[in-house]
Amino acid sequence: MLKDLHILPKVRDSISQLYVEHARIDRHENAIALHDASGSVPVPVASLAVLMLGPGTDITQAAIRVLAENNCLVIWCGEENVRFYASGTGGTRSSTAMLRQAWLASDERRRLGVVRRMYQMRFAEELDPQLTLEQVRGLEGMRVRAAYERLARECGIEWKGRSYDRGNWRATDIPNRALSVANSCLYGVCHAAILSVGLSPAIGFIHTGKQLSFVYDVADLYKVEVTVPIAFRAVSEGVKNLEREVRVRCREAFRERRLLTRIVPDLFAVMGEDSRAAEETAPVDEDAAVPADWWGDERMRLGEADAVEEGR
Helix, strand or coil, X not given: CCCCHHHCCCHHHCCEXXXXXXXXXXXXXXXXXXXXXXXXXXXXXXXXXEEEECCCXXXXXXXXXXXXXCCCEEEEECHHHCCEEEECCCCCCCCHXXXXXXXXXXXXXXXXXXXXXXXXXXXXXXXXXXXXXXXHHHHXXXXXXXXXXXXXXXXXXXXXXXXXXXXXXXXXXXXXXXXXXXXXXHHHHHHXXXXXXXXXXXXXXXXXXXXXXXXXXXXXXXXXHHHHHHHHHHHHCCCCCHHHHHHHHHHHHHHHHCHHHHHHHHHHHHCCCCHHHHHHHCCCCCXXXXXXXXCCCHHHXXXXXXXXXXXX
């Protein structure tokens, strides 16, 4: 049993994601092994950021435990990882980062500050301070649509806009299918990073009302740079088994670009915090089963809370 979760592998040091379907997964020494009709394959998990479990997958309790011990997020998803059903927990028990995230999202002015930082990170462009949240969203939408059209022209494919039917996957046009698969891989990696530092995937700033709102916010920082070119190039090359090829290319791109070394610092940068300082100062529970004090913070005892309220 780990006594100090700070010794867990850092998600920023991980390099990959893995999608599995129609297989059985169990523990193999300090890793996992995949079993199907063709045989068995051992999979090291120390550098695995997220394991996506598709249809027809069975996994043992021992395998889940070793994945958790190595800070690997487990996601239960639909075929080709297009639908999201559930996920495991992240690698931290501290609520420090999540409380700050909720504080930022609960005030319109602070929330708009985060949205502005996200926009500037994506487009390296200063925004008019008078713009409202809806105006920033509209400006962002125009920039993204223009980027998609430009990349489609460069790859020589026909692009009719972002449109797909989750209820009828095969009826969706090929470019949109490729893009959905690529983005689902990116969502998994972003989701793993978000949970690993104790943030909530549900508390978004641009996207709201979904259980993965913040995942979509963070993934948008990298789509035009990473997943859109991968998807469009795969379509232009007419590759066989498109969905699998796109997933493989995404995995290689995430590794080559060391995407996870960027995501964690970016998460705290958009919230106006230094990632290293936040990780080092966040309290870590030695025993998750021990109840916390009512106020959870030694400074917020009743007497001090009254003094704060009275402005003393």
